[in-house]
Amino acid sequence: MTAIERSQLTVRSPADLIAAVPYLLGFHPTDSVVAVALLGRQIIFAARADLPEPSTDPAERARHLAGVIRRQGAESATVVGYGSADRVTPAVDAVRVALAAGGTEVLDALRVTEGRWWSYLCAEPDCCPPEGRRYDPSANPVTASAVFAGQVALPDRAALVAQVAPVDGPPREAVRAATARAELRITELIEQAPESDLLGGRALRSAGVAAVRAAHRRQRRDERLDDDEVAWLSLLMTHLPVRDHAWERTDGRDRDIALWTDVLRRAEPELIAAPGALLAFAAWRAGQGALAAVALERTLSLHPDYSLAVLLDDLLRRGVPPSELDGWPSVGMPGVLRPRRRSRRGRR
Structure with a gap:
């Protein structure tokens, strides 16, 4: 698991939050579940874990992730899963349950795959169509703010290890x-x-x-x-x-x-x-x-x-x-x- 605390970024939409996550982590996540803690509309913290293997129970990892978020004094959190639906959905659901059980409001739960995002909590087709909503982080103002603040998003975790x-x-x-x-x-x-x-x-x-x-x-x-x-x-x-x-x-x-x-x-x-x-x-x-x-x-x-x-x-x-x-x-x-x-x- 990786926990991070970086310069505050203001988010107003799921696309803003998705654009911010790589700069908070320092790299673009894959096969991951990320819990993003917020105070009001400001991101104050993010914690990442690898997606659990299909044969393992995600609950223990989810409880730990939720505990890390609670220690930050956040008012709310959004959960973002990166990967295929069959692996992301159980992990995101487990983190949602763990956050709610600890008294942290879950604002949204998202899945991100190949340039599209889906919401587990929004059923409005105009807002969250079943085929997902395409996003372009390079055109998002949050990306510009992160770059201006000197934050870097490497291609993946391997680049960070290097x-x-x-x-x-x-x-x-x-x-x-x-x-x-x-x-x-x-x-x-x-x-x-x-x-x-x-x-x-x-x-x-x-x-x-x-x-x-x-x-x-x-x-x-x-x-x-x-x-x-x-x-x-x-x-x-x-x-x-x-x-x-x-x-x-x-x-x-x-x-x-x-x-x-x-x-x-x-x-x-x-x-x-x-x-x-x-x-x-x-x-x-x-x-x-x-x-x-x-x-x-x-x-x-x-x-x-x-x-x-x-x-x-x-x-x-x-x-x-x-x-x-x-x-x-x-x-x-x-x-x-x-x-x-x-x-x-x-x-x-």
């Missing part, structure tokens, strides 16, 4: 060589630490803080880290105090997402846990739940017990909105997230 996929070929070999150099550098750093610095912990943290700050400076100047910088940073972030320092300075800014996406793609597989979790956190804070989800999928596939990734995966699956985090993380025990007082810099 954004966090590892580099290969010569770039991979270059980072692998840089990582070997960074390992020697780490060894020298620890060996040269004073005896009072147990296991070189202070030296590692000092080097890590410097590496994080340097990475942020490069990002602010729109400069990409070189291979040695990626290797050094990703290796230092296996030291939890360094990871936590980077986490405290990560929010939902575009430059945070760009930095951790780049490091995640280029770091060696054994070193992706911290950058992958930080990308997921930044994407979640920015309301880009789909990007957060694919970052976590890649991270947890290689590091299933990494505590920060596990924590964020739970927040995302439960549909906890970023607005519940007052400010950015105050880190106590490693992997423990707690809110702290709002900064003067102003967070939503």
